[in-house]
Amino acid sequence: MKLFEHEAKTILAGYAIPVPKGALATSPGQAKKLASQLRPPFAVKAQVLIAGRGKAGGIQFAHTLDEAENATKKILNMEIRGLKVHKVLIEEKVQVRKELYFGITTDRSRRCYVALASASGGVDVEEIAYTTPRKMIKTLIDPTIGFRGYHAREMASKIGYSGKLMLKLAAIYEKLFKFAMENDVELVEMNPIVETSDGTFVAADARIIIDDSALYRHPQYSQRLISDQKTELTLQEIKARKAGLAYVELEGNIGIMGNGAGLVMATLDAVQLYNGSPANFLDVGGGASESQIDAALAILLADDKSSAILINILGGITRCDEVARGILATRNKVGFTKPIVIRLVGTNEDEGRRILAEAGIHVLDSMEEAAKKAVELSRG
């Protein structure tokens, strides 16, 4: 789960990591009032959960209270990559001497947490890691030892600090690690962490992603799970998430569902191979019940941009008769408002096919044949 910048900074401040003084505003008037309690110049920052807001104009600077009010007005009228901005963070602007990077995430192939530091922060760090990986200092973290003071000092020194500044920076690294472990982060980064002109360090921006699988032991985050993700998810995605389905909205016109992440991805790929375009990814998971199939199909039928639907089920734990009943339940409730191609094989296949055949619904054997058919039908 991604956290907003203002949430991330509040949490880091709780770990004694310095962050700029600031507050959250939802209207220009409120922003002006809050700014009056801060020291100018100000930074006004759109609170959205996607990267790249700076380039889109979502961060503006202001010298007076009126400028802060105007900047807020502009940003609150903005859509950043299709997402409406609802909140801004208004802060005292940090006086930058140098912008650095520090983050903690997991290394999939080494199977451990890793700390990353760079002397050039503020930019797209994934891009640096991709193009000039040598500029990124990396420390793999042994879970039985952790990230210790000497690790932190070595990293701060490798990016060019010595003496008191090195110790100050290393102390912040250690605090961030403590936060990361206590909160099950998937990623936490200070990008940039700024060395100010008066010789201190401040986390000028912060990004936190909490490991979704660990939310059960952090109720403080899971409480806001669905309502606040509205800013990140489409309406279709919210509906699917509420029904407990793995769903990703795409831009094409063929609605697709199946069982198993890999199989559904391969179905999307097959549709594209036959020059069709998938409208979504929907995985009903293993052992889906009649009501889950019904819910999933209803969500696909409700997608205005699709002109055909492809259902691809290979029953293992999932039973074809359950799937067939789910499909019928949807048809009886809302009807088939667009053409539907069904591929259904595996566990209890005969029973599933009998149920659908009696209802006059034709079923195909092959996934590739079904993908081809769906592409044909999507063209009307």
Next chain:
Amino acid sequence: MGIIVGKETRVVVQGITGTQGSFHTRLMLDYGTSIVAGVTPGKGGTEVHNVPVYDTVKEAILRHDVNASIIFVPQPFAAEAALESIEAGIRTVAIITEHIPLRDTIDVLTHAKRKGATIIGPNTPGIITPGECKLGIMPSHVFRHGTVGIASRSGTLTYEIAVELTKYGFGQSTCVGLGGDPMVGLSFVDVLKMFSKDSQTRAVVLIGEIGGIAEEQAAEYIATKEFSKHVVAFVAGRTAPSGKRMGHAGAIVIGRAGTAKSKIEAFKAAGIGVAAKVSDVRKLLAGGIQEG
């Protein structure tokens, strides 16, 4: 033969009294897997499908000759169940449970490495050596004894490909589900090393998907270590957008990293045939086996 599991595998089922645990214990027994004990804390002294249940893994090991474990324990307790088996000296542990926190997975994999244990999963359908042992939840009828080894990051997609292979006469030596999580016990390279030593395996199918660099590492290993058996690859997720999790926690493109394109290019550069669709896997395999 085959790898990791076979006729000699003797299993303890952790979480045997739960719905999933009990259901799949029956299916594994039906397949012929030797299940000698079960563990559910607080249910010691009972039986499930005539398999004796104990409170702890240690107790089960004292009374039975166990060398593998399969875990159906719910998410909050699954990592601890795995640690219990590893510490008790079990060297093969399949973790079926999904949604285990990353931090717990790291602990399990670190301890497994120190103790020399092989972890299959988490979030895996398990592993099957057709005709000998099924340690998992896969539909067994799609697999046949044969010479093709399969390593896969995805459950149903493996069944889809196995159905095709079986239909056209390509039986399997062992099929390993690596798991759909970002961090899992076995990589493609680990499994390739085992297949290279297995005399029954004559060709290997790698079923990858977006996310991480396991496919690229496999391609590099095959190219530089002169892996001598025929390899065919399939990569799911050519249409996946960046930044979105496609069902599996591990199936995510981050920025420019982990794309299907990068994996397909790596395989092709290593001289490995990449199937564009499921039915191409057997065709590529047929070519290779004839040539070989």
